[in-house]
Amino acid sequence: MKLSVQINEGPYTHAASDTAYQFTKAALEKGHEIFRVFFYHDGVNNGTRFTTPPQDDRNLVNLWSELAEKHNLDMVVCVAAAQRRGIVDPDEAKRNGKDGNNIAPGFRISGLGQLIEAGIQSDRLVVFGD
Amino acid sequence: MAMLHTVNKSPTDRNTLESCIRLAKKGGSVLLIEDGVYGAIKGAAKADTVSNAMSGLSFYVLGPDLKARGISEDKIIDGIKVVDYNGFVDLVSEHDTTQSWL
Numbered sequence: 201m202k203l204s205v206q207i208n209e210g211p212y213t214h215a216a217s218d219t220a221y222q223f224t225k226a227a228l229e230k231g232h233e234i235f236r237v238f239f240y241h242d243g244v245n246n247g248t249r250f251t252t253p254p255q256d257d258r259n260l261v262n263l264w265s266e267l268a269e270k271h272n273l274d275m276v277v278c279v280a281a282a283q284r285r286g287i288v289d290p291d292e293a294k295r296n297g298k299d300g301n302n303i304a305p306g307f308r309i310s311g312l313g314q315l316i317e318a319g320i321q322s323d324r325l326v327v328f329g330d
Numbered sequence: 331m332a333m334l335h336t337v338n339k340s341p342t343d344r345n346t347l348e349s350c351i352r353l354a355k356k357g358g359s360v361l362l363i364e365d366g367v368y369g370a371i372k373g374a375a376k377a378d379t380v381s382n383a384m385s386g387l388s389f390y391v392l393g394p395d396l397k398a399r400g401i402s403e404d405k406i407i408d409g410i411k412v413v414d415y416n417g418f419v420d421l422v423s424e425h426d427t428t429q430s431w432l
Contacts, residue, residue: 201423208432215364215395216338222394226415232423324422327430328338 203227204235204318208329210245211260217246220328221263228271236318237264237275239307241329244287247277249304261304268306275307276314333358334425338432340368341376346431351379356386361413361421363392367399370406377407384409392418 205224209216224234239246251261268275277287288296289303303309319325335354341347347369350360360383362370369376370391380389389410396403396412403412413421422428 203422214338219338219363219392219395222415223418227419227422230416230419232419324428326336326422326428327432329430329432 201324202233202235202322204322204325205237206315206318206325206327206329207237207239207243207246208241208327210242211251212245213242214330216328216330217243217260218258220326221260221267223326223328224273225267228267234271234273235322236314237268237273238315238318239275239277239281240315241278241281242285243329244277244282244285247275247282247304247307248287248302250302251304265304265306273306276310277303277307278315279309279311282309331426332424334421334428335360336428336430337362337366337369338364338430340365341374342368347376348379350429350431351383351387354383354387358386359388359390359421359425361390361392361418362395362410363418364395365399367391367395367401370396370410371401372405372407380407381409390417390421 205220207220211217253259288301289309290301293301335350337347337350339346390413391410393412393414
């Protein structure tokens with residue numbers, strides 16, 4: 201089955217990003233296709249590679265990046281939510297005159313159309329949030 | 331058209347469990363996840379509401395989230411089934427749509 205996941209919460213609020221990660225991992229291991237993972241609102245905080253938690257703490261940014269690499273996941277960060285929270289890729293950094301970028305590997309910045317498309321193209325869309 | 335409802339907050343924190351039970355259509359399912367698992371405990375604030383809703387709705391609770399909060403399965407309201415993440419995925423695929431009560 202084709203599934204998509206929407207995440208509205210960062211790694212340090214409640215448990216939404218953890219649940220979404222475990223759900224996505226389980227779905228992939230069961231042989232389902234993940235069409236897209238869409239990070240919206242505070243969920244964009246999952247996509248900054250500058251996140252540096254203590255070494256004995258789970259690192260969700262890295263976990264998402266590793267899962268994306270292993271399964272060729274399409275992980276999209278909402279551009280408007282990202283700009284508000286200072287999450288930028290090289291193109292956005294250039295366009296907005298920033299001195300650097302912080303997007304984590306496996307993530308890309310795009311618009312809400314990607315969420316709508318995920319809803320249309322997938323058999324199921326599951327939302328995780330606050 | 332069967333719908334899966336997920337509730338992720340304690341019934342003492344938000345009223346999402348109550349709203350979900352009030353509005354869910356018969357034949358649907360409710361999965362308690364994250365702090366929502368507190369709603370599955372026997373004698374908890376909304377335990378009667380949950381028990382009474384079981385005639386029309388199936389109830390599930392995410393086992394790993396129970397464990398993370400130190401709640402043993404014998405504390406759970408009779409009739410609520412414990413599932414793991416694989417079970418969560420199965421519930422999503424078995425129902426036509428998923429509604430997250432956020």
